[in-house]
Structure formats: structure tokens, C-alpha cells
Amino acid sequence: MGTVTIKEVAQRAGVSPGTISNVLNRPERVAPATRKRVEEAIRELGFVRHGSASTLRAGHSRIIGLSVMDIGNPFFTDVAAGVEETASALGYAVILGNSAGSLAKEERNLRVLAEQRVRGVLITPSDDDPARFDQLRERDISVVLVDHPAHRPDQCSVTVNDVGGGQMAVAHLLGRGARRICHLTGPLTIRQCRERKLGAEQAVIAAGLDPTSTLELVEAPAMTARAGQQAAERMLDTGLLPEAVFCANDLLAVGVLRGLLLAGVNVPDDVALIGYDDIDFAAASTVSLSSIRQPTYRLGQIATELLLDECDNPGTHAHQQIMFQPELVLRESTGSPR
Amino acid sequence: MGTVTIKEVAQRAGVSPGTISNVLNRPERVAPATRKRVEEAIRELGFVRHGSASTLRAGHSRIIGLSVMDIGNPFFTDVAAGVEETASALGYAVILGNSAGSLAKEERNLRVLAEQRVRGVLITPSDDDPARFDQLRERDISVVLVDHPAHRPDQCSVTVNDVGGGQMAVAHLLGRGARRICHLTGPLTIRQCRERKLGAEQAVIAAGLDPTSTLELVEAPAMTARAGQQAAERMLDTGLLPEAVFCANDLLAVGVLRGLLLAGVNVPDDVALIGYDDIDFAAASTVSLSSIRQPTYRLGQIATELLLDECDNPGTHAHQQIMFQPELVLRESTGSPR
DNA sequence: AAATCCGGCTAACACGTTTTAATAGATCAC
DNA sequence: GTGATCTATTAAAACGTGTTAGCCGGATTT
Numbered sequence: 239m240g241t242v243t244i245k246e247v248a249q250r251a252g253v254s255p256g257t258i259s260n261v262l263n264r265p266e267r268v269a270p271a272t273r274k275r276v277e278e279a280i281r282e283l284g285f286v287r288h289g290s291a292s293t294l295r296a297g298h299s300r301i302i303g304l305s306v307m308d309i310g311n312p313f314f315t316d317v318a319a320g321v322e323e324t325a326s327a328l329g330y331a332v333i334l335g336n337s338a339g340s341l342a343k344e345e346r347n348l349r350v351l352a353e354q355r356v357r358g359v360l361i362t363p364s365d366d367d368p369a370r371f372d373q374l375r376e377r378d379i380s381v382v383l384v385d386h387p388a389h390r391p392d393q394c395s396v397t398v399n400d401v402g403g404g405q406m407a408v409a410h411l412l413g414r415g416a417r418r419i420c421h422l423t424g425p426l427t428i429r430q431c432r433e434r435k436l437g438a439e440q441a442v443i444a445a446g447l448d449p450t451s452t453l454e455l456v457e458a459p460a461m462t463a464r465a466g467q468q469a470a471e472r473m474l475d476t477g478l479l480p481e482a483v484f485c486a487n488d489l490l491a492v493g494v495l496r497g498l499l500l501a502g503v504n505v506p507d508d509v510a511l512i513g514y515d516d517i518d519f520a521a522a523s524t525v526s527l528s529s530i531r532q533p534t535y536r537l538g539q540i541a542t543e544l545l546l547d548e549c550d551n552p553g554t555h556a557h558q559q560i561m562f563q564p565e566l567v568l569r570e571s572t573g574s575p576r
Numbered sequence: 577m578g579t580v581t582i583k584e585v586a587q588r589a590g591v592s593p594g595t596i597s598n599v600l601n602r603p604e605r606v607a608p609a610t611r612k613r614v615e616e617a618i619r620e621l622g623f624v625r626h627g628s629a630s631t632l633r634a635g636h637s638r639i640i641g642l643s644v645m646d647i648g649n650p651f652f653t654d655v656a657a658g659v660e661e662t663a664s665a666l667g668y669a670v671i672l673g674n675s676a677g678s679l680a681k682e683e684r685n686l687r688v689l690a691e692q693r694v695r696g697v698l699i700t701p702s703d704d705d706p707a708r709f710d711q712l713r714e715r716d717i718s719v720v721l722v723d724h725p726a727h728r729p730d731q732c733s734v735t736v737n738d739v740g741g742g743q744m745a746v747a748h749l750l751g752r753g754a755r756r757i758c759h760l761t762g763p764l765t766i767r768q769c770r771e772r773k774l775g776a777e778q779a780v781i782a783a784g785l786d787p788t789s790t791l792e793l794v795e796a797p798a799m800t801a802r803a804g805q806q807a808a809e810r811m812l813d814t815g816l817l818p819e820a821v822f823c824a825n826d827l828l829a830v831g832v833l834r835g836l837l838l839a840g841v842n843v844p845d846d847v848a849l850i851g852y853d854d855i856d857f858a859a860a861s862t863v864s865l866s867s868i869r870q871p872t873y874r875l876g877q878i879a880t881e882l883l884l885d886e887c888d889n890p891g892t893h894a895h896q897q898i899m900f901q902p903e904l905v906l907r908e909s910t911g912s913p914r
Numbered sequence: 915a916a917a918t919c920c921g922g923c924t925a926a927c928a929c930g931t932t933t934t935a936a937t938a939g940a941t942c943a944c
Numbered sequence: 945g946t947g948a949t950c951t952a953t954t955a956a957a958a959c960g961t962g963t964t965a966g967c968c969g970g971a972t973t974t
Contacts, residue, residue, distance in 0.1 A: 241715070243930055254954045259932055269952060286715075289691040290637065291930035293628035294959050301671070301692070309657050310650075319647050322674045326681070331688045333639070334672040336660045343664070350669045353627040354639070377579070377624075463860035492860050499862050522801035522830050524837050524862040581960055592924045597962055607922060629960035632929050 242283045251279040262287060293355060298378070302545060303351035303359040305335040305344060312517045313534055314362070317384060320538025321360060328546055330357065337364055345370070352377060358545040360384050360538075366429070368393075382545045384537065386429070388559050394548060395559045396541040400430050403530040403564040404437025405444075407484045407512050408453075410528075410566060412445050414510060414573060416482035420454045422469050422494065423486045424461040431486050434514065438484060454480065458490060466493020474501050479509055482572075488513035488520050491527055495571065499524065511571040526569035533562050580621045589617040600625060631693060636716075640883060641689035641697040643673040643682060650855045651872055652700070655722060658876025659698060666884055668695065675702055683708070690715060696883040698722050698876075704767075706731075720883045722875060724767070726897050732886060733897045734879040738768050741868040741902040742775025743782075745822045745850050746791070748866075748904055750783050752848060752911060754820035758792045760807050760832065761824045762799040769824050772852065776822060792818060796828060804831020812839050817847055820910075826851035826858050829865055833909065837862065849909040864907040871900050 248255040253272060260268045261276045268276075279285075293299040304321050306314040318334070325332050333356065335347030344364055351359055351374075358380035361371070368389050371381045381393065388395035411419055421438050424431045435455065442449045456472075458465040466485065470493065473479055485491035491513030498505055505511050505525050513520060516531035540560060548555045568574040586593040591610060598606045599614045606614075617623075631637040642659050644652040656672070663670050671694065673685030679702055686708065689697055696718035699709070706727050709719045719731065726733035749757055759776050762769045773793065780787045794810075796803040804823065808831065811817055823829035829851030836843055843849050843863050851858060854869035878898060886893045906912040 241930095245930080255931080256933080256954060256956095257952090260953085263932075267952080272952080286687065286690050288632070288693065288930050290628040290631035290693060291959090292932075294626070294632055294961085295930080295932040297932095297959075299628065304672075309660065310653060312648075312650075315648060315653055318672070319674060322647065322672060323676075326673075326684070326688075331671050331673075331692065333669050334642075334656070334660060335664075335669075336657060338661075346664065349624065350664075352624050354669065355626065355628060463856070467860075489860070492857070496860060496862050518801070519830070519857050522805075522827075522834060524834055579960090583960080593961080594924060594926095594963080595922085598923090601962075605922080610922080626960050629929090630962075632931085633960080633962045635929080635962095 241288075242285050243288070244285070247276065247279045247283055247285050250283060251276045297355075298357050298549075299355050300329060301331045301333055301354060301356045302542070303333045303335060303347075303354075303356045303361075305337055305347050305351075305359065305361040307337055307339055307362050307364055309334070309336040309338075313515055313532070316534035317362075317538040317541075320535040321542050322538075324539045324542040325546075328542075330546065339364055341365065348374065352379065355379075357549050358382065360541050360545060362386060380545055380548045382541050382548070384541045387561075388557075392557050393559075394541075394544045394557050396537055396544065396562070397560070398532045398537065398562045398564055400433035400564075401437040401440065403514065403532070404434035404484075405441040406437075406564065406566045407434075407514065407530055408438040408441035409445070410568075410572065411482040411484060411510060411512065412441065412447070414482070416480075416510060417447070417452060418454070418480045418482075419452060420456060420473065420480040420483045421486075422456050422458055422466065422483055422490055424458055424490070426457060428461075434486050458486075461487040461490055463489045463493035463496070466490035466495075467497040468493070470494040470497025470501075474498075474503075479503065482510040483512070485511070485513045488515045488517045488527060488529055491529070491571075492519065492523060495523060495525060495527065506571055506573040510573060516567050520567075521569065523571075525571050528569045528572040528574065529567050531565045531567050533564075537562065579626075580623050581626070582623070585614065585617045585621055585623050588621060589614045635693075636695050636887075637693050638667060639669045639671055639692060639694045640880070641671045641673060641685075641692075641694045641699075643675055643685050643689075643697065643699040645675055645677055645700050645702055647672070647674040647676075651853055651870070654872035655700075655876040655879075658873040659880050660876075662877045662880040663884075666880075668884065677702055679703065686712065690717065693717075695887050696720065698879050698883060700724060718883055718886045720879050720886070722879045725899075726895075730895050731897075732879075732882045732895050734875055734882065734900070735898070736870045736875065736900045736902055738771035738902075739775040739778065741852065741870070742772035742822075743779040744775075744902065744904045745772075745852065745868055746776040746779035747783070748906075748910065749820040749822060749848060749850065750779065750785070752820070754818075754848060755785070755790060756792070756818045756820075757790060758794060758811065758818040758821045759824075760794045760796055760804065760821060760828055762796055762828070764795060772824050796824075799825040799828055801827045801831035801834070804828035804833075805835040806831070808832040808835025808839075812836075812841075817841065820848040821850070823849070823851045826853045826855045826865065826867055829867070829909075830857065830861060833861060833863060833865065844909050844911040848911060854905050858905075859907065861909075863909050866907045866910040866912065867905050869903045869905045871902075875900065 244255045244258045337344035362384045383395035439449050442452045513529040516529040520527040520529045582593045582596045675682035700722045721733035777787050780790045851867040854867040858865040858867045
């Protein structure tokens with residue numbers, strides 16, 4: 239039938255099944271001559287190792303789990319690409335789970351991962367409760383937090399400095415001479431939004447200015463282009479436009495841009511505009527968008543490397559909380575030449 | 577330690593391990609009273625089934641594989657979301673593989689999936705060679721093709737009518753009175769591009785017009801916004817703008833839009849513009865973009881349902897080649913009110 | 915009352931691999 | 945030439961679950 243086992247390979251090569259296993263897992267322990275014979279038999283019979291049997295005996299699989307909050311968001315997609323490529327290069331497969339912001343779905347995904355006895359889990363948690371992960375770690379499943387800081391020292395995490403990103407953005411606007419800045423944030427229940435806002439405030443203070451008069455906060459109900467356009471329309475209604483707008487998200491920024499351009503406002507001369515994330519579209523917009531770039535792909539890559547190091551070298555592994563620095567990308571929307 | 581087995585649950589509930597297995601797999605065969613006792617024991621001990629042991633014994637897993645061409649493309653992301661959600665609801669996990677257009681990576685991904693003895697595979701193949709899938713099917717792994725037509729009647733596939741989509745787009749432009757239309761396509765090695773182009777030509781013929789004088793073909797080297805903008809700049813250089821442009825892709829269309837607007841061309845009054853895919857950004861663009869919408873999420877959903885039906889009911893399953901119809905979405909770039 | 919049936923449960927083997935302890939053969943020191 | 949050391953291989957025992965055949969006791973039939 240379709241299923242050819244280690245035993246048949248052994249018979250074909252004239253050795254015992256144990257030797258086949260050695261060829262597969264510790265090739266250096268087997269004499270070159272027999273190794274060659276075995277490899278030939280494997281090819282002739284089209285043998286492929288039964289991963290489940292392997293996992294059952296070894297106690298752990300060569301699969302890692304990845305649970306993200308929103309598979310539709312380019313940020314997470316880029317992270318996922320980094321994870322997939324890194325894991326694949328090291329011989330690991332990736333099981334993908336999309337929690338879609340729902341805790342119930344996240345729980346269910348983690349349960350599936352536990353059933354599969356995955357080697358480890360990468361997760362961008364929906365909330366701040368660390369209890370769920372302990373449940374996994376009791377089962378010898380390593381966990382690395384992605385885009386979320388670890389609460390405990392014996393836990394790896396990979397994040398990007400959101401406070402620093404907010405600071406950069408607003409410092410840039412201040413440097414261009416803006417003194418009445420609007421910060422259009424997303425829901426402040428989102429940690430990233432809170433920190434970017436904090437960074438914005440710090441930049442104002444660092445410049446020796448008064449935060450309350452310099453920075454006006456507007457909280458959008460969602461981080462979408464539609465919400466951004468609505469926010470822009472409300473600004474226009476008040477009659478007093480800010481000199482610059484810092485959006486917590488490129489999608490918001492794109493919406494604001496559209497709203498302003500439709501009303502005949504000149505960007506960047508009347509109002510300067512900067513977003514966050516540097517999604518592909520930021521560069522392609524009618525007025526190309528200045529933004530804060532995050533090393534998304536690298537985020538996934540490093541998280542995966544940390545996870546697999548923790549799995550493969552449990553003795554020497556040192557838990558790390560890595561924080562990347564974002565990068566200011568200047569384009570037309572804050573007055574840079576294209 | 578962390579690992580609690582069926583045996584311990586059995587002891588706790590005062591039954592044999594076989595009964596636990598029955599509770600998990602055929603609950604109706606066990607008396608309500610004992611079932612309740614077992615379920616309680618499971619909860620108390622925090623038992624979770626060992627997926628690999630289960631797979632080994634049962635001969636198949638509760639995992640399906642998904643191999644896509646480009647995880648960064650919103651089209652595939654949306655398909656993946658449909659797959660993930662549908663599979664998850666039916667108790668299946670999804671292993672994600674990104675072939676990134678490389679056949680070698682695709683091969684490697686399929687190998688990993690074969691090792692895991694996945695229940696089935698959803699794949700958007702990089703080329704037209706059907707031999708690779710036969711290799712899987714010999715191992716009792718079902719295969720459903722996504723966004724690619726099946727060559728054989730005993731093979732399921734789910735596609736979207738690309739010829740029809742091209743037809744719709746150009747018919748709409750003709751209906752607005754355009755008689756000099758530019759079709760900006762992507763590389764014609766891509767099947768989808770070839771078919772959309774064919775549809776465009778058919779629409780012209782159906783309107784009783786001459787294809788060669790009505791439709792000008794421009795082939796972009798890539799389907800990106802940058803390539804679109806460059807194409808627009810070349811059109812402007814010639815001095816003779818078309819009355820309308822049909823792009824094989826929204827990203828191309830966004831680039832064209834940017835190029836035209838920067839040159840002071842009015843869209844849609846001077847040049848009408850329509851894209852393909854209806855990515856989120858199409859609606860958010862400065863001049864919102866008319867486009868051809870594909871039922872991406874549903875594509876993933878139906879493909880998954882077909883696959884699991886083929887797995888669970890091998891007797892009654894009827895292989896199907898399903899083709900969805902795309903949908904015309906009208907916005908400002910072809911003159912519709914916003 | 916004996917024969918039959920049936921629901922509910924158990925015992926035990928099988929799935930394909932990894933790993934440990936043991937074996938046989940070869941090499942080496944003395 | 946004898947015993948010790950080392951190398952290449954093997955036999956056999958796990959890993960945790962699913963499944964099959966069979967057992968037991970009570971209910972139903974004749």
C-alpha cells in the first residue's frame with residue numbers, strides 16, 4: 239500500500255530497524271557503507287518517516303504553533319512569514335492559529351496545539367493575563383511572546399519599542415516646526431496604542447513644551463481607514479485644523495489623508511501627516527506617507543530562533559526579553575522630496 | 577509529570593482504558609452514568625489527548641495542510657482565514673506552508689505534510705504539473721486545488737472565473753463610452769493574467785468592436801504599485817492617454833492612479849480606472865477604486881469543506897470542480913458617486 | 915425454566931518509531 | 945596469546961491510543 243515502514247527498509251537493506259533509525263537521526267554512528275545502502279533503500283521504496291510515531295516515542299514533535307490576533311493585518315502576516323521561513327529552514331513545520339481577538343478562540347487554538355504536543359508556541363496574546371501560558375509550560379511546551387513583553391524573567395519575548403516609536407514620530411513633527419499636533423490613536427485598551435501615546439507625550443515634554451496645549455488626543459473607535467476619514471471630517475468641521483497629525487496606524491493615516499485631500503487641504507503644506515507600521519501601501523499612496531517602520535519579518539525570525547534554542551538547548555538557553563527599535567521613514571506627507 | 581494519560585483517567589474513574597477511548601470517540605456506546613464519571617475524571621486530571629498516539633493508531637490525523645504561493649498577498653491571506661476558521665470549527669488544525677513561488681520550497685512543504693500524515697492538503701500550485709499531487713494521493717492524502725482548475729475528474733478544485741472577471745471589467749468601461757482602453761496586465765506566465773486578458777478581449781468582441789484598435793495591451797514586469805506607477809509614467813510620455821485603464825491587479829491600479837494624479841490627470845473624467853481583487857485598500861484610496869471582487873474567504877471555506885467531505889465520506893463523496901463568479905464593485909474611479 | 919439476546923464493559927494487541935542494554939567482531943597494549 | 949577497549953550493529957522494550965473479540969449479567973423470548 240501507500241505506507242512503507244522502517245521495517246521494510248531494514249529488510250531491503252539487510253540491516254535491523256534500529257539501524258535505519260540511526261541513519262535518520264544520528265548518521266555519524268553508522269558506518270559509511272551501510273549508511274549508503276540504507277539511503278538507497280529509502281529512496282527506492284519511497285519511504286517517508288511517520289511523524290506521529292516519531293513524536294510518540296520521542297515525546298515531542300518537530301512542529302511549532304503560531305497564534306496571532308489577526309491574520310488579515312499585514313503586520314502579523316509579515317511576522318508569520320518570518321516565522322514560517324525560519325522554522326522551515328530548521329526543519330520545523332508551523333501550525334497556524336488565528337484568534338481573531340477572541341479569547342475563546344485563542345483558548346481553543348492552544349488546546350489543539352497541546353494535543354499535538356507541539357515543541358513550542360509563539361503567541362501574540364489578546365490580553366495581559368499570563369496564566370494561560372503557564373498551563374502550556376507545565377506540559378513542557380516552551381512559549382515565546384511576540385509583540386508583547388514578558389512579565390517574568392524566565393520567559394522569552396520579542397517586542398518593538400512603541401514608546402520610542404511614538405517619540406520619534408512626534409519629535410519629527412516638532413522638528414518641522416509644528417506646535418499644534420493632533421494624535422489620532424486607536425482604542426486605548428490596546429497596549430500598543432497606550433505606549434505610542436506615551437511616547438508622543440514624552441517627545442513634547444523633551445522639547446520643553448506643554449503637552450496639554452501642544453498635543454490634542456483623539457481616540458478612534460477602530461484602527462481602520464474608514465475611522466481615519468471620519469476623524470478627518472470631524473477635524474474639518476471644527477474649523478481649526480492642527481498643523482500636524484500623528485496616527486497610531488497607517489490605515490488610520492490613509493483615511494485621514496483621503497479626508498483632507500477631498501476637502502482641498504494640502505498635505506504636507508497645510509497639515510503634515512505621519513502614520514505607523516509602514517505597510518506597503520504607505521509608499522504607494524497619492525501623497526506618499528511618512529511612517530514608523532517596525533522590523534516585522536525579523537520579529538518573527540528572532541522569536542522562532544529563541545523558541546527553538548529554548549527547546550533544543552534547555553541547559554544553556556538564557557531567557558531573553560528582546561526589544562527592537564523602530565525606524566523613521568520620511569516621505570512626502572511630512573514634506574520630504576519623493 | 578505534565579503528561580497524564582488515558583490510563584490514569586481510567587483508574588480515577590474506576591473503568592478500563594478502552595472505555596475512556598470510547599467516551600472520547602464514540603460517546604453513544606457508553607452508559608450515561610459512566611460517561612459522566614469519566615468526563616469528570618478528565619476534567620479533574622486536566623487530561624488532553626495525545627494527538628500523535630491517536631494518529632499513529634488511527635492511521636490519520638486531524639490536521640490539514642495549506643500551501644500558498646505568497647503569504648504576503650492579501651488574496652491568499654483572506655483564503656487562509658477562510659480555511660483556518662472552517663477547519664477549526666470542524667476540529668481540524670491547519671499547518672501553513674508558504675512556497676513563495678519556489679517549487680523547491682513547495683516540494684519541501686509537501687514532504688513535511690506527508691511526514692505528519694495530514695488528513696488532506698489544500699494547495700495553490702506554482703505550476704501546472706499535476707504529478708506532484710499524485711504522489712500524495714498514493715499515500716491516501718486527499719488534495720484540493722485552490723484557485724487552480726483540476727486537470728482530472730477525480731480531483732476537487734475551487735476557482736474564480738477570471739475570464740468572466742476580465743469581461744465584466746472591460747464591458748463596464750465600454751458601457752461608459754470608452755473606446756480606447758489600455759489593459760495593464762501582469763506577467764503572462766501567470767495563468768490568472770492570461771485569463772483576465774482573454775476576458776477583456778472577449779468583452780470587446782461581444783460589443784461588436786475591433787480588439788486590436790480598441791484594446792492596447794501593456795505587460796508589467798510585476799504586479800506591484802511601483803510597476804503600476806511606472807506604467808502610468810510611460811503612458812504620459814507618449815502624450816496620448818487612453819480613455820480607460822483596466823489593471824490585472826489592485827496594486828497595479830493604485831500605482832497607475834498615483835502616477836496619473838501626480839501629473840494632474842483627472843480620474844475618472846480624463847481617464848477611468850478599474851482594478852482587480854478589491855483589496856481593502858481599493859475603497860480607501862484618494863479616488864476610491866472600482867474593482868472586481870473575488871469571494872476569497874468563501875474560496876477557502878468551500879475548499880476546506882470539500883476536502884473534509886472527501887476525507888470523512890470517501891464513499892459518497894462526489895469530486896467537484898467549483899467555479900465562483902466574481903463581482904463588479906463600482907466606485908469613484910469609474911465615475912460612480914461615493 | 916431454559917435458551918437467546920443485548921448492552922456495557924474489559925483485556926490485549928497493534929500502530930511505527932526511538933532508545934537502551936547487550937552482542938559480536940576488531941583493534942590494541944602488554 | 946590473553947584480556948581490555950572500542951566500534952558497528954541488533955534485539956527488545958517502551959511511547960499512548962484505538963479497536964477487536966469476547967465476557968458478564970440481566971432482560972426478553974419460547
